[in-house]
Amino acid sequence: MAETFTVTTGRGGEEILVQELRRMGLQRVVPEHGAVRFLGSLRDGLRACLWSRTGSRVLLRLARFDAGNAEALYDGVAAIPWTDHVSPSGTLRVDFVGSSRTIRDERFGALKTKDAVVDSIRARAGRRPDVARDEPDVVINVHLRNNVATVSLDLSGEALHLRTPGRRAGATPLKENLAARMLLLADWPRRARAGEPFVDPMCGSGTIVLEAAGIALDLAPGLARSRFGFTRWLGRDDAVWSSLVAEAKERRRAAAGRSFVIRGSDIDARAVAAARENAKALGLASAVRFERASLEDLRPPDERAGLLVTNPPYGERVDTIEAAAALYKTLGDVLRQRMLGWDAFVLAPAGRLAKALGLRPSARHILFNGPLECRLLEVAISPTAPGRLVRSPPNPAS
Ligand SMILES: C[S@@+](CC[C@H](N)C(=O)[O-])C[C@H]1O[C@@H](n2cnc3c(N)ncnc32)[C@H](O)[C@@H]1O
Secondary structure, three states: OOEEEEEEOOOOOHHHHHHHHHHOOOEEEEEEOOEEEEEEOHHHHHHHHHHOOOOOEEEEEEEEEEOOOHHHHHHHHHOOOHHHOOOOOOEEEEEEEEOOOOOOOHHHHHHHHHHHHHHHHHHHHOOOOEEOOOOOOEEEEEEEEOOEEEEEEEOOOOOOOOOOOOOOOOOOOOOHHHHHHHHHHOOHHHHHHOOOOEEEOOOOOOHHHHHHHHHHOOOOOOOOOOOOOOOOOOOOOHHHHHHHHHHHHHHHHHHOOOOOOEEEEEOOHHHHHHHHHHHHHOOOOOOOEEEEOOHHHOOOOOOOOOEEEEOOOOOOOHHHHHHHHHHHHHHHHHHHHHOOOOEEEEEEEOOOHHHHOOEOOOEEEEEEEOOEEEEEEEEEOOOOOHHHEOOOOOOOOO
């Protein structure tokens, strides 16, 4: 029987996640609000845990029922055969999202759910599991909307973007799944196969560059994680997971011979050191090059034109917005003067910074960086399309 899985994602990330899951061969994939649903086997759900770059959590649906009030929620949760999922001597956590007229507080919803789970296990087994916030054996996810409760097991446990062991973060790191979303919007998987070079000239701790290298080298994003939400789940299938991991290692080995030009640079030496450490932690140190350099000194790393994807400083505070605007202007100038033929994708907060670039984007993709609404500006640096330039070329007479 096919199971129902929900993969959560950031706001606006649904369509790109639908494409990502379909490319994995998953079936009956449909977008929902902030998530994507698909039907499949447990193997398919575990495949999504191992391979999804843009997803956040993979939830396996256990039950869906009317929960107009707290008693209905309790009864619906208690009817699930919990001893199939968690040991009476184990640990659990409940993540509760949503509300209704009678269940207004998520903490109350989580408490009711937890009571129903532990009471039903105690009634069957004579003892009950404990609650653990960190690293519980199972994470139970409840989503309450329009008086309907959906109860799921969180197969990811920690969110899937947490995939770099001991990650060293710069001042304002992007989440890995947002970086991946940018790269998929920029069509990087196809470009990588075509051998295009890649550059991020304001790479910080290297998130975009390392996602780009992971995609190019067919590295399953979950391969470096030691723990998922299913690791101590009683219903797990170790043989299926081992075969998926073996397949992922084989794909990585098969891609090891491919060579790419994938570069990151940043003006901040500490950020560059962090990026190098992160590359090592992911086994990608020999696939990428990070160096300390200013944007002003950017040169194409290869004679072929390629893809530049970057996330300049936001300049959120009044005292930094002018500096950020000046940096955008420099980026526009550098692109126009030295990166002809390249395609650039620049993540900018919605508002006036984008104008400071001085190049007219051919597309603006709406993305959210946490709560902050952003635009991924798509700019073709084309000598044959001078109409794209917003600023006039310099007047030779002046
Ligand atoms: C928003 S952060 C990038 C974060 C990065 N995407 C990550 O995930 O870690 C912007 C970066 O631009 C760098 N930067 C600022 N001015 C620069 C300049 N003139 N040349 C190169 N890098 C610069 C900063 O040091 C900072 O690391």
